[in-house]
Amino acid sequence: MEETVMNIPEVVLDIANRARTASYNLVQLKPQIKNQALLAVADALIAATSSILEKNKIDTEKAKQRGISDALLDRLTLTPKRIDLMATSLREVAALPDPVGEVYDMKTRPNGLKVGRMRVPFGVIGFIYESRPNVTSDAGALCIKSGNAVILRGGSEAFNSNRIIAQIMDDAFSQNGLPKNCVQLIPTTNREAVYELLKLDKYVNLIIPRGGRSLIEMVMENSRIPVIKHYDGICHVFVDADADLDMAAEIVVNSKCQRTGVCNAMETLLIHKDVAGQFAPKVAEVFRSKGVTVYANKTFKPYMPEAIDATEKNFRTEYLAMKCNCAIVDSIEDAIAHINKYGSHHTDSIVTTNYNASMKFVTEVDSACCHVNCSTRFSDGGEYGMGCEIGISTDKLHARGPMGLTELTTSKFVVLGNGQVRG
Amino acid sequence: MEETVMNIPEVVLDIANRARTASYNLVQLKPQIKNQALLAVADALIAATSSILEKNKIDTEKAKQRGISDALLDRLTLTPKRIDLMATSLREVAALPDPVGEVYDMKTRPNGLKVGRMRVPFGVIGFIYESRPNVTSDAGALCIKSGNAVILRGGSEAFNSNRIIAQIMDDAFSQNGLPKNCVQLIPTTNREAVYELLKLDKYVNLIIPRGGRSLIEMVMENSRIPVIKHYDGICHVFVDADADLDMAAEIVVNSKCQRTGVCNAMETLLIHKDVAGQFAPKVAEVFRSKGVTVYANKTFKPYMPEAIDATEKNFRTEYLAMKCNCAIVDSIEDAIAHINKYGSHHTDSIVTTNYNASMKFVTEVDSACCHVNCSTRFSDGGEYGMGCEIGISTDKLHARGPMGLTELTTSKFVVLGNGQVRG
16 A cells, blocks of 8 residues: 555654644634534535545455455445535534533532542544544544544555545644644554554553454554453343333344344344243244344244254354344343353343343343343434444443543543642 | 462462452342441451451561561551551441442433433452552452452562451451452462463453552553553642742642652642742741752752752652652743643642633643642542542543542443334
8 A cells, every 4th residue: 555665663653742742732722613623624525525536446446356345345435425424424523512621520528629520631542443434534523522632543445535534634623723633544554553553652542443353352462552442242132021022023123124234233132931932933924024044042943943053153243234143041140141141242122011120131231231122223322312422332441332522531630729738 | 478389370260250250249239238248347357356467477577577668567567456447448438328330311312212321340350559458458348349359469568468358358248148259369479470360351350550650560561451550649739920828838838748658749849930039938948847858940949059959850750758849930831841741640739819820720731630729638539528549540541530439330321211213
């Protein structure tokens, strides 16, 4: 991709250094300056549509030569409409409330000290991703709005598209009152650059990897910087003994079929044995009619003889397709144990009319998002009312579940006194 | 210390496995069960006073043979009174509100979904420390109250004391309704055990290192598990041009002298040049009278000719003693730049009557605790009204500043519906 010889450690260190400097200036900016700059980037992206499409064509041609699947090619391809949507996202981020500087939980101590917390940016965020080119502008917008400089490292397949988008953003930002270098893309697809970046804990405050499991594991192995992981979604729906079965059917179909290629789609359906006789034939019928390939455990199989026998591996697979594991379990305890063992701690739903079952499920299922009587598909920053998201954390530290603007900030204690000393 | 041959990887894995199992049971316990168990541990520690003192004597004798300083020996030594204080801490933790299960920020979405967050334990916490033996019982109590199983790894100098305290805790816990193995101490002082522990990211959710810089850096280098660092405190007081100088003098003396061997004591005093003529002689006089050794920058030196010339290294040193750097700076900008460059992002105070200066300081100083017109010595979980603390995080991820019970929990999204599916 990059034909020139590059001193990668030096290049990455320079980028990190410049990001650090930019971050010190970003923290002091008024919300309206950041918002105006975000709107300017939206306009600049639209104005540059033809140049972006030209660069995107280089990426898609290369991808075709390598013979990638139509689905992946579609994700990679930009169109004027998709560039419009990128601009719309930027305008939406501009319209969100600014999280920086908010003081909360302030309480007065007996000695008169006022102790509270203030939301502040992390500083520099490293975002390592393997997604569609629009993620470049989304991530850039969220990081800047939350007061952070960002270093982007996109997938090699979208290198040329990402590079021009990042360049347009940084130019428009710096022409509109933001510091230069608040958005930078690593200018090489060489993996050495990632290893170098992950060493720079004196410059970079947080690494967010978003992509396949091998990418995230590579980041975990090598990072000296705190990481918030975004693993895949192996999501479950559990239909309890006391479920409203009509509701359950709607939720199951929606969770599996409404959109399959996303992390919050259902991959495994668990049915309580007490309702299996009624509910399993219903599921077999609807999945048959929708063309869902079913992987069944032993007790579900009789209800759908054409189903494939499910293996351990099936229960650990994120299909992102019209495929689903179906299993009958003996109890809610078994359902919870299955979810905690085979799931990815992302999103899981119970369908039940039983109060105790609902409380047990949300307490004991060890997942970022525990849903009662609704589709798994709702686990999303927008649907949760957070405005938008940089991803869905499957980690427990700092941010768990959809990560919006607030989750891109940290806090500091602010203590206001009038001369207090400690006795 | 341990004379028997031990398969360390196997021993550590067993401990982690048992902690994991204990953590699943802990999450389901009622607050009153945990509180009764904490009170039982308090009683058990007092009942075992003579056995604890016996084991502590082994540690102190060894330490004397190795010729450690009187100050360190004092920290290591237990007495009946100190064991009483450990029991008192346990009773205080029992009396605190239980953070587990609290649902907060619940909002109703337009489609009727109720989206909120629930506080839940991390699971298993690894606590690696180099402190007094009482930290063993404090940390154990905080982790268990917050619903986490804990794996303790104390300093080798306190090995025998820590071992008996951890054993008494785990026994009393398991005899009072808690699962076995919710408190475990690694039964060897071999450092290999720490390396093994830091690999077990499938079992341990969080590592908290608390101790010297080299310990923490070793943990950072080797951990595959998220870490919340507790670095040292290089704390500053900045006396602004608009300070009330009598108040400033009291705050400076309190921050430096009230207790020196603690992380929230002041190590560097910065004085705005506009008040140096009035304030520096005052400081020289009071530090002289208190016996504080002063390291001065060039412009402070004339006010205290006997002061030692400060080097770069002085400004990066945590003295924990009656020693202080004193420097005159040209502006609040210079003061902030100095703090961000040389400080440890722990606690810094400004003394000022100027509104803009106070706001600028709390916004731009990149520290966990930013104080206005009060002593640095207040940065403490108890003083902040958090009840008690496991330490003071100098990290930005998840917990920053004093870490209490709440900071030992994570959250999950809880979404309550009545049949919603996504359109």
